[in-house]
Amino acid sequence: MAEETANTSRLYARLNAWRLAFLRGLSRHVPGSVILILIAFVIGILTGVAAAVLKRLISFIGMVLILGVNLDEPDLRLLIFPLVGILITSIFQRYVVRGNVAQGTKIIRRTLDSGNYRMSLLTAFNSVIGCSLTIGFGASGGSEGPTALAGSALASNIGRFFKLPQNWMRLMVAIGGGAGISAIFKSPMGGALFALEVLQMEFSTLSVLALIIACLFASSTAYVLSDFTFDIEFIRQLPMDPSTLGWVALLGVFCGLYSIYYNFTKSKSQKLFMAIRNPWLGALATGVIMSIGIFMVPCLFGEGFQVIESLVNGAPYSFTEAGILADVNGSWVLFVGVAVALLLKGILVAAAYSNGGVAGDFVPTFFAGALAGYLFGISMNSLLGMQLPVWYFALIGMGCVMAGTIHAPLMSIFILCETTNTYGYIFPYLLAIAISYATVKILTPKSWNSGAEHDDLAALMAANKDFSIKPKL
Numbered sequence: 001m002a003e004e005t006a007n008t009s010r011l012y013a014r015l016n017a018w019r020l021a022f023l024r025g026l027s028r029h030v031p032g033s034v035i036l037i038l039i040a041f042v043i044g045i046l047t048g049v050a051a052a053v054l055k056r057l058i059s060f061i062g063m064v065l066i067l068g069v070n071l072d073e074p075d076l077r078l079l080i081f082p083l084v085g086i087l088i089t090s091i092f093q094r095y096v097v098r099g100n101v102a103q104g105t106k107i108i109r110r111t112l113d114s115g116n117y118r119m120s121l122l123t124a125f126n127s128v129i130g131c132s133l134t135i136g137f138g139a140s141g142g143s144e145g146p147t148a149l150a151g152s153a154l155a156s157n158i159g160r161f162f163k164l165p166q167n168w169m170r171l172m173v174a175i176g177g178g179a180g181i182s183a184i185f186k187s188p189m190g191g192a193l194f195a196l197e198v199l200q201m202e203f204s205t206l207s208v209l210a211l212i213i214a215c216l217f218a219s220s221t222a223y224v225l226s227d228f229t230f231d232i233e234f235i236r237q238l239p240m241d242p243s244t245l246g247w248v249a250l251l252g253v254f255c256g257l258y259s260i261y262y263n264f265t266k267s268k269s270q271k272l273f274m275a276i277r278n279p280w281l282g283a284l285a286t287g288v289i290m291s292i293g294i295f296m297v298p299c300l301f302g303e304g305f306q307v308i309e310s311l312v313n314g315a316p317y318s319f320t321e322a323g324i325l326a327d328v329n330g331s332w333v334l335f336v337g338v339a340v341a342l343l344l345k346g347i348l349v350a351a352a353y354s355n356g357g358v359a360g361d362f363v364p365t366f367f368a369g370a371l372a373g374y375l376f377g378i379s380m381n382s383l384l385g386m387q388l389p390v391w392y393f394a395l396i397g398m399g400c401v402m403a404g405t406i407h408a409p410l411m412s413i414f415i416l417c418e419t420t421n422t423y424g425y426i427f428p429y430l431l432a433i434a435i436s437y438a439t440v441k442i443l444t445p446k447s448w449n450s451g452a453e454h455d456d457l458a459a460l461m462a463a464n465k466d467f468s469i470k471p472k473l
Contacts, residue, residue, distance in 0.1 A: 019161070033206055035162070036168070036171075036206060036210050037209065037210055037213060039158055039159070039162060039164075039172070039210075040175060040210035040211070040213040040214040040217075041213055041214070041217055042158055043151065043154060043155045043158060043172070043175055043176055043179055043214045043218075044179050044182075044213060044214040044215065044216065044217025044218040044220075044221065045217055045218075045221050046154045046158075047147070047150065047151035047154055047155075047176060047179040047180050047182075047183050047214070047218045047221075048179075048183045048217065048218040048219065048220065048221025048222040048225065049221060049225065050124060050128055050147060050150045050151065050154065050180075050183070051143075051147045051150075051180065051183035051184045051218070051221075051222045052183075052221070052222050052225035052226055053128060054128045054131060054132055054143055054146065054147055054150075054184075055143065055184075055222075055226060055231075057128070057129075057132035057136060058131070058132050058135050058136045058143060058302070058303070059136075060136070061132060061133070061136025061137065062135075062136050062137075062138070062301075062302055065077075065081050065136070065137065065138070066301070074295070074324050075298075076295075078138070078291065078294050078295045078298055078301070079291045079292070079295045080291065081137045081138045081291070081294075082137055082138040082139050082140075082287060082290040082291045082294055082301075083284075083287035083288055083290065083291045084137055084287075085133055085134055085135075085136065085137020085138060085139055085287075085357070086134065086137075086139060086283050086286055086287035086290060086351075086352075086355075086356050086357050087283055087284070087287055087356070088133050088137070089130050089133045089134045089356050089357050089358055090279065090280070090283040090355070090356030090357075092126075092129065092130055092133065093126075093130060093356060093358070094279065096126070097122075097126045097130070099126075101123060101126050101127045101130055101146070101149060101358055102130075102353040102354075102356075102357060102358050102359070103145060103353055103360075104127060104144075104145030104146050104147070104148045104149030104150075104152075104177075104180075104360060105145050105148060105149075105177075105198070105360070107149055107152075108148060108149060108152050108173065108174075108177045108199065109199065111152065111156075111173055112170060112173055112174065112199065115166075117156055117159070117166065117169035117170050117172070117173050118156060118160065118169075119152060119153040119156035119157070119173070120153065121153060121154070121157045123149060123150070123153035124149075124150040124151075124153040124154050124157075125150075127146035127147075127149045127150045127153070127358060128146060128147075128150055130146065130357075130358030131143050131145075131146035131147075131358045131359060131360075133358070134352060134353075134357040134358045134359050135302055135303060135352075135359055136302075138290075138294055138301045138302055139290055139302075139348075139351075139352040139357050139359055140290065140293070140294065140300045140301070140302070140304075140345065140348035140349060140351075140352055140364065141303070141348075141349055141352030141353060141357065141359025141360060141361065141363070141364060142303055142349075142359055142360035142361055142362050142363025142364050143184055143303060143359070143360060143363060144180070144181055144184045144185065144360040144362040144363055145353075145359065145360025145361065145362070146358055146359070146360060147180040147181070147183060147184040147360075148176075148177040148178075148180035148181050148184075148194070148360075149177075149180070150180060151176035151177055151178075151179045151180030151183070151218070152172075152173045152174075152176035152177045152180070153176070154176055155172040155173060155175055155176025155177075155179070155214075156169065156172055156173055156176065158172065159172035171201075171207055171210070174195045174199050174201045174211070175195065175210060175211050175214045176214070177194065177195060177199055178191040178192055178194050178195030178196075178199070178201075178211055178214065178215055179191060179214040179215055179217075179218035180218070181194040181195075181362070181415075182194075182214075182215035182216075182218045182219045183218040183219055183221065183222040184222070184363075185219075185231075185415050185418070185419050186219045186222055186223050186226075186230055186231070186418065186419065187219060187414060187415045187418035187419055188212065188215040188216045188218075188219045188220075188418070189215075189414040189415075189417075189418060190411055190414045190415035190418055190419075191215040191218065191219065192208075192211050192212055192215045193408070193410050193411035193414055194408070194411050195211055196208075196211075197408045197410055197411050198406070198408050198411065219418075230419060230420075230421070231305045231309075231419065232305060232308055232309050232312065232419055232420050233309060233313075234309075234312055234313065234395075234420040234421060234422060235313050236312070236313060236314065236391060237424070239424070240424060240425055240427065240428060241389075241392075244388065244389070244392065244428075245428060245431060247380065247386075247388060247393075248393075248396060248428045248431055248432045249431055249432065249435055250376075251373060251376050251393055251396060251397060251400065251432050252400055252431065252432035252433065252434070252435030252436040252439065253435055253436070253439055254372065254376050255369060255372050255373070255376075255397050255400030255401050255404060255432070255436045255439075256400070256404050256435065256436040256437070256438070256439025256440050256443070257439060257443070258342065258368070258372045258401060258404075259400070259401050259403075259404025259405045259436060259439075259440050260404070260439075260440055260443060260444050261346070262345065262346040262365070262368060262401065262404075262405055263346070263404075263405055263440075263444070264346075265343075265346035265347050265350075266346035266347070266349055266350045266361070267350075269346065269347045269350035269351065269354075270350040270354050273285065273286050273350060273351060273354035273355050274354055274355070276355065279355065279356070282354070282355030282356065283355045283356035285355065286351040286352075286354055286355045286356065286357065287351075287356075289347070289348070289351050290348055290351045290352065293344045293347065293348045293351075294348070295324065296324055296340060296344070297319060297337060297340050297341045297344065298321065299317070299319045299337070299341055300341055300344065300345065300348060303363050303364075303367070304363075304364075304367040305363075307367065307370070307371075308366060308367060308370045308394075308398070311370045311371070311373075311374050311390075311391060311394040312370065312391050312394050312395045312398075312420065313391060314389075314390070314391040319334065319337030319338055319341060334378070335375070335378070335379075338371055338374060338375045338378075339375065341371055342368060342371050342372060342375065345364060345367070345368045345371075346368075349361050349364045361405075362402065362406060365398075365401045365402040365405045365406060366398045366401075366402055366419075368401050368405075369397040369398035369399065369400055369401030369402060370394045370395070370397055370398050371394075371397075372397045372400070372401055373390075373393035373394040373395065373396055373397020373398070373400070374390055374393065374394040374397070376393050376397065377389070377390035377391075377392070377393035377394065378390055395416075395420065395422065395425070396425070396428055396429060396432045397432075398416055399412045399413060399415075399416035399429050399432070399433050400412075400432050400433055400435075400436035401436070402415070402416070403433045403436055403437045404436045404437055404439070404440040405440075407437070407440075409433050409434065409437045412433055413426070413429050413430065413433055416429060417429065
């Protein structure tokens with residue numbers, strides 16, 4: 001035993017000596033700026049692989065579980081799957097991870113704010129595994145937060161391998177987070193703006209160049225590994241209709257009002273869930289609430305990209321199949337199904353990561369926005385006798401609710417454009433998203449902001465002036 005330990009120590013010392021020799025030669029012959037660009041390239045590739053693996057795991061688990069689900073009547077298995085997923089993930093975090101990797105964006109912010117930029121490599125694996133179990137079993141959350149956390153953890157360890165100074169390490173964590181968002185949405189500009197707009201990374205030529213390279217290669221890698229497909233295949237490429245701009249502006253107001261409701265219910269629900277002291281009781285409570293909500297409206301199962309794709313392409317979709325209204329007929333059922341899904345979404349997102357689950361909350365805003373736009377369109381057509389293109393409003397609503405809930409309008413615009421390949425609609429996007437964001441900023445009571453998960457960026461900077469990420473390159 002002692003001999004094996006000694007051999008292991010000698011091997012480690014030899015590998016470390018080779019690493020130091022490699023780094024000395026690299027620093028002697030390669031400029032620091034080039035080293036940073038090469039590191040960004042590696043971060044992008046590895047983060048893209050992590051995102052693709054996570055997507056595959058979620059898809060595989062979900063397909064296995066829902067195989068044979070009867071769509072024509074309520075399926076009681078939907079009352080079991082989400083609860084089991086939350087409980088399994090709770091056990092995984094408590095006894096394997098021995099920590100909490102539930103909210104990736106918050107952990108990244110906390111790391112950047114702490115001054116200690118060393119993140120365990122296991123954090124990358126733990127966030128991917130935890131998220132795949134949570135969402136694969138049906139929890140109504142997103143995969144972007146865990147992917148961003150995995151990217152930051154990978155970037156931190158790459159920086160440690162290259163023995164980067166503290167100011168560069170801070171940059172690595174931010175670049176990794178941006179690469180994670182870029183990979184999960186396949187949106188390089190969206191990922192870059194996440195680092196700049198949400199993580200408050202300051203501009204410098206070299207740092208932004210490294211960020212863009214990491215995001216480009218992360219999204220490209222994820223795109224290649226997902227068989228050159230996007231999560232939302234948008235097949236309608238119709239020209240923008242200027243006559244609908246007035247309704248688009250009204251949609252922005254509607255989505256802004258819904259965003260206020262969404263933020264309020266999510267924040268209050270999270271506080272209630274986190275107030276449960278016993279971790280097992282908390283996991284049981286959130287799992288039961290999640291299961292009941294998904295049983296009521298099964299379209300809330302998982303991330304919901306298939307639902308979004310159906311709505312934005314104008315394909316018919318039953319919001320009540322396999323749920324409690326599966327065998328109920330009537331034109332009112334569609335309105336009820338969509339409305340109930342919108343009312344429950346914020347609560348279920350909070351349940352997905354408050355007590356044991358691992359999930360993000362950017363993708364859910366896309367889902368909620370598509371439903372909000374869809375509900376707006378069918379309501380105007382039914383109540384006012386209009387003939388508005390419902391798919392068009394579902395598409396625009398995605399960006400409106402994301403901007404209104406996350407307080408990152410620029411990121412929302414580019415993620416929407418790149419995820420759906422619809423730069424041709426950027427003007428109505430700008431109009432509706434600006435109005436939605438302004439509605440939220442004007443009408444949200446100040447007392448609510450203190451408890452919001454995504455703090456206002458100006459308030460965040462005022463509270464901590466050292467939060468910005470500006471490396472001394």
